[in-house]
Structures are given as C-alpha cells and as structure tokens.
Amino acid sequence: xxxxxxxxxxxxxxxxxxxxxxxxxxxxxxxxxxxxxxxxxxxxxxxxxxxxxxxxxxxxxxxxxxxxxxxxxxxxxxxxxxxxxxxxxxxxxxxxxxxxxxxxxxxxxxxxxxxxxxxxxxxxxxxxxxxxxxxxxxxxxxxxxxxxxxxxxxxxxxxxxxxxxxxxxxxxxxxxxxxxxxxxxxxxxxxxxxxxxxxxxxxxxxxxxxxxxxxxxxxxxxxxxxxxxxxxxxxxxxxxxxxxxxxxxxxxxxxxxxxxxxxxxxxxxxxxxxxxxxxxxxxxxxxxxxxxxxxxxxxxxxxxxxxxxxxxxxxxxxxxxxxxxxxxxxxxxxxxxxxxxxxxxxxxxxxxxxxxxxxxxxxxxxxxxxxxxxxxxxxxxxxxxxxxxxxxxxxxxxxxxxxxxxxxxxxxxxxxxxxxxxxxxxxxxxxxx
Amino acid sequence: xxxxxxxxxxxxxxxxxxxxxxxxxxxxxxxxxxxxxxxxxxxxxxxxxxxxxxxxxxxxxxxxxxxxxxxxxxxxxxxxxxxxxxxxxxxxxxxxxxxxxxxxxxxxxxxxxxxxxxxxxxxxx
Numbered sequence: 001x002x003x004x005x006x007x008x009x010x011x012x013x014x015x016x017x018x019x020x021x022x023x024x025x026x027x028x029x030x031x032x033x034x035x036x037x038x039x040x041x042x043x044x045x046x047x048x049x050x051x052x053x054x055x056x057x058x059x060x061x062x063x064x065x066x067x068x069x070x071x072x073x074x075x076x077x078x079x080x081x082x083x084x085x086x087x088x089x090x091x092x093x094x095x096x097x098x099x100x101x102x103x104x105x106x107x108x109x110x111x112x113x114x115x116x117x118x119x120x121x122x123x124x125x126x127x128x129x130x131x132x133x134x135x136x137x138x139x140x141x142x143x144x145x146x147x148x149x150x151x152x153x154x155x156x157x158x159x160x161x162x163x164x165x166x167x168x169x170x171x172x173x174x175x176x177x178x179x180x181x182x183x184x185x186x187x188x189x190x191x192x193x194x195x196x197x198x199x200x201x202x203x204x205x206x207x208x209x210x211x212x213x214x215x216x217x218x219x220x221x222x223x224x225x226x227x228x229x230x231x232x233x234x235x236x237x238x239x240x241x242x243x244x245x246x247x248x249x250x251x252x253x254x255x256x257x258x259x260x261x262x263x264x265x266x267x268x269x270x271x272x273x274x275x276x277x278x279x280x281x282x283x284x285x286x287x288x289x290x291x292x293x294x295x296x297x298x299x300x301x302x303x304x305x306x307x308x309x310x311x312x313x314x315x316x317x318x319x320x321x322x323x324x325x326x327x328x329x330x331x332x333x334x335x336x337x338x339x340x341x342x343x344x345x346x347x348x349x350x351x352x353x354x355x356x357x358x359x360x361x362x363x364x365x366x367x368x369x370x371x372x373x374x375x376x377x378x379x380x381x382x383x384x385x386x387x388x389x390x391x392x393x394x395x396x397x398x399x400x401x402x403x404x405x406x407x408x409x410x411x412x413x414x415x416x417x418x419x420x421x422x423x424x425x426x427x428x429x430x431x432x433x
Numbered sequence: 434x435x436x437x438x439x440x441x442x443x444x445x446x447x448x449x450x451x452x453x454x455x456x457x458x459x460x461x462x463x464x465x466x467x468x469x470x471x472x473x474x475x476x477x478x479x480x481x482x483x484x485x486x487x488x489x490x491x492x493x494x495x496x497x498x499x500x501x502x503x504x505x506x507x508x509x510x511x512x513x514x515x516x517x518x519x520x521x522x523x524x525x526x527x528x529x530x531x532x533x534x535x536x537x538x539x540x541x542x543x544x545x546x547x548x549x550x551x552x553x554x555x556x557x558x
Contacts, residue, residue: 010449035446036446040453044453044457056558115530119528150444153443153446154445186501187502191503202439202508257530258532258533259441262526262528262530322525322529326529328525350491350521350523350533351515351553352523353523355557358557358558368455370455374554
C-alpha cells in the first residue's frame with residue numbers, strides 16, 4: 001500500500017508531498033523525501049521496553065510501564081525545581097499536556113529552541129518580525145539571502161520547494177529569475193549554489209548588518225573600508241542588490257543565533273528588514289530545526305503567554321531567558337530533577353550543563369536510545385509521532401498541518417504517558433496536602 | 434605544533450540521518466570529526482583520518498580529521514553533538530543560548546583515541 005501526501009516529521013520544512021510504501025504494517029520505501037526524512041521514516045533500532053536504574057553508571061533493568069510512570073511521577077512530585085525539557089519532536093497535543101504537567105509540579109518548561117532559535121524569540125520581543133509563509137516566498141521572492149544557515153545540509157528540500165529553485169506565480173523562471181546570496185563564515189554547500197557568497201569573519205555579523213543599514217540609509221561615508229572581513233565596495237554592491245529586489249527574503253539560522261551577539265544579531269537583522277521595506281518589500285524567517293519546534297512555541301504561548309523557558313514555580317507563568325532557560329538553570333545547579341521528552345538534551349547541551357544532569361534524577365520519554373538515555377534513571381519509550389501517531393505540527397512559517405499515522409505499534413503515545421504521569425502526580429500531591 | 438583556530442559547530446545531512454541512531458558507528462562517523470582546510474591540516478602535520486585533539490577553555494576532545502576546503506584558514510567545524518559539546522562554552526551571556534560557535538580553540542595532532550558516545554557521557558556522571 002502506498003500512502004500519499006505524507007508529512008515528514010524531521011525538519012521545520014514539514015514537506016507534505018511524501019509517498020510512503022507500507023507492507024505488513026512496516027515502512028518499506030519512502031519517496032520524495034530528502035535523505036534525512038527518508039532515514040527518519042524508515043526508522044532505527046528503538047528502546048523496546050521501559051527501563052530503570054538507581055545508579056546512572058549501572059545497568060538498566062526492564063520494568064512495566066506502570067512502574068516506570070509511577071516512579072517518574074514520584075520524582076517530579078517530590079522535586080522542588082524540576083526542568084521539563086525537549087518537546088520539539090512531538091505533536092502539539094502532547095505539548096499541551098506538557099504545560100499542564102509543568103504547572104502541576106511547579107517546574108520549568110523549556111524546549112529545544114533554547115539551543116536553537118530561542119534568541120530569535122528575543123529578537124522578536126525587541127523588534128517584531130516582518131515575516132510570511134514559505135508559499136509567499138516561493139511565489140514572490142526574487143532575492144533570497146541565506147544568512148548563517150546551510151539548508152543543503154540542514155533543510156535539504158527547502159531550496160527546491162520554497163526558496164531557490166521553486167517556481168511560482170511571480171517567480172515563473174524559478175532559479176534563473178532569482179538572485180541567491182549566502183552570507184556565512186565558511187563556504188558551505190549552500191554557498192556553492194549561490195550567485196554570491198559573502199564571507200564574514202566569525203562573530204562579525206552584527207557589525208556587517210549595521211554597515212549595510214548605514215549604506216541603505218545613504219551614510220556609506222561612515223562605513224570603514226573593511227567590515228568584518230568584507231570590503232566596503234562589496235557591501236555597497238550588496239546593499240544595491242538588496243534594494244533592487246521586487247520581494248526579498250532573509251532566511252537565517254544558527255550562524256546568527258549561536259554566534260557573538262546572539263539575539264542582538266536577530267534584532268539587527270529585523271531592523272535591516274524594516275529599513276529595506278522603505279524601498280521595496282522584504283521579509284525574514286528563521287530556519288527552524290525540529291519539525292514541530294514552531295508548534296511548541298505556539299502551544300506554550302497560548303497556554304502560558306510565553307514561547308519557552310517558562311517557570312511555573314510561582315504558581316503563574318514567569319519567563320526570563322538567561323534565568324529560566326535550561327542551560328542557565330543547569331549551570332547554576334538549580335535543577336533537582338530533569339524530565340526530558342521528545343528532545344535530546346544529552347546530545348545537544350554543553351558538557352558542563354549535562355554534568356548537572358548527572359547529579360539529579362533524570363526521566364526520559366523517547367523512542368530512541370541516545371545520549372540522554374546514558375544520563376537517565378527512568379526511560380519510557382513511546383510512539384514516533386508522524387510515523388506511528390497522527391497529530392498537529394507547525395511548519396517553520398507557522399502554518400499548522402496534520403501529521404499522519406503510517407503504521408500501528410503497541411507503544412503508548414507521549415500524550416498517553418503524560419496523562420498517566422499527571423494523574424499520578426495529582427494523586428501523590430493530593431495525598432501529601 | 435598547535436593550530437590556533439575559531440571553533441564552530443553545526444548540522445550536516447549525515448548527522449541528521451543518525452539523530453535517532455546515536456548509539457551507532459554511523460553516528461560517530463557523522464558527528465565525531467573535526468573539519469579544517471588542508472593548509473591548516475598541513476601546519477599541524479595531520480592527514481584525513483588522523484586524530485586531532487581540540488582544546489578550548491571549556492574542555493578537550495579527540496576526534497578524527499576531515500578536510501573541507503570551504504573552511505577559511507583558522508576555522509574548524511565539528512558537527513553538533515556530544516563531541517562538539519565537550520568543548521563548547523556553556524555561558525549563555527544572559528540569553529539562554531550557550532556558545533556553540535566562535536570559540537577560540539587549539540588543535541594539535543594526537544595519538545590518543547577518539548571517545549565513543551557512551552564514553553563521553555560517562556565522563557559527566
């Protein structure tokens with residue numbers, strides 16, 4: 001059986017045109033997906049049963065779901081400052097339950113944006129974000145700038161579906177009618193496909209943007225001969241190209257959010273976009289990583305008012321990135337329990353942060369054995385959302401789409417496990433109050 | 434001889450393909466390496482596949498070398514993952530985001546072996 005129009009549960013492109021062949025309840029072929037999406041849907045070895053251990057250096061022993069869920073609930077109910085992190089590889093339905101669980105235990109909920117586009121949210125707080133949908137960009141954009149992002153490696157079908165090769169209503173010539181510019185610290189595979197590659201010195205993105213803004217504001221006279229490794233004449237040329245667009249778009253990634261300046265880079269990029277809008281039409285959009293990291297931002301915002309790093313210990317939502325983000329909490333050694341679900345803190349946090357996880361009880365909800373498993377005391381395997389479970393996800397541009405179920409499995413969903421943990425936490429807390 | 438370099442981490446297709454396969458040799462191959470251009474590799478006398486030791490103020494990690502001529506002189510790249518995390522800056526500068534890019538590093542040839550993922554995690558328990 002071939003299932004058509006399948007959505008890909010890997011990156012924020014959320015490609016919705018896959019065809020997946022299923023035979024005897026097994027995925028045997030994936031068509032139209034990129035190498036990464038295909039690898040994800042074809043599947044990997046997974047954790048077969050819930051596991052527990054007291055000593056993180058010891059061996060796991062298999063336990064029942066009920067035992068693992070009860071012990072996980074005890075850890076959360078008895079901790080003073082639990083961190084509930086991850087969420088991005090799940091569907092929105094489980095995220096809602098995650099916010100509820102966090103409220104029940106007075107914990108802090110944070111998602112993978114913390115180490116990805118969290119600074120972009122801060123940039124939005126500072127300046128807003130003139131943005132749009134990937135469909136608009138595919139149909140309109142004649143100038144596309146990739147700043148600090150490398151879609152060939154991280155979002156492999158982004159360029160063909162939306163940003164570079166895509167043809168649309170006003171972009172009938174596709175790649176030929178589109179000017180593509182890459183700004184990066186190294187010549188990436190994306191840069192190889194661009195009309196123009198502009199190499200910026202590491203950590204100099206902010207001042208390069210400021211220089212371009214000065215040129216656009218007719219103050220080229222104040223710009224030094226070389227800014228961040230880029231000759232002034234190149235920047236003047238770039239400013240002219242940007243202004244000449246009928247519709248321009250900046251796609252940006254970790255090259256801005258993780259390097260010097262962090263959220264200030266986004267703040268400055270949005271200012272650049274705002275000023276370009278005095279000349280022509282411009283938009284900007286973050287290249288979101290996990291397929292539903294954008295969904296978490298939406299769910300968390302409508303449940304708490306904030307997109308991530310929400311501290312519920314006061315009994316109401318409190319948000320102060322830099323204080324309530326996972327790595328700040330871990331580095332201050334504030335956390336006394338960690339609940340990691342649908343995200344892999346163990347693989348993607350700095351070693352010193354993870355070392356704190358080594359000192360506190362760690363509960364992991366995930367289909368796969370990963371570095372977080374190495375740090376865990378309780379591991380509860382669940383369904384792979386978007387392959388074994390349907391649900392809602394948000395594409396990187398905020399368009400919500402329905403993920404499909406392709407095969408049936410016996411594992412519980414994240415939501416079912418969360419429901420049981422919430423019920424048990426209420427029971428424990430009810431008994432002690 | 435040590436190479437002074439700027440360290441960055443980031444995604445790759447192979448790292449992505451093995452995100453749910455992190456106990457495998459394929460994940461080590463995809464995320465456990467350090468890329469620099471051949472000029473820089475020549476300066477410290479290493480060839481592709483030789484192990485190099487990357488040291489920052491925050492830690493040390495041993496990984497095999499790969500050549501990428503797209504890297505300018507003095508820029509090294511390690512895919513995001515446990516090997517990169519051994520040397521990144523945990524300080525968020527008050528905005529939640531650790532320093533995964535733009536870290537000053539020293540790179541040198543080494544006879545030491547590269548740690549596996551579980552070995553790296555064991556160090557943190």
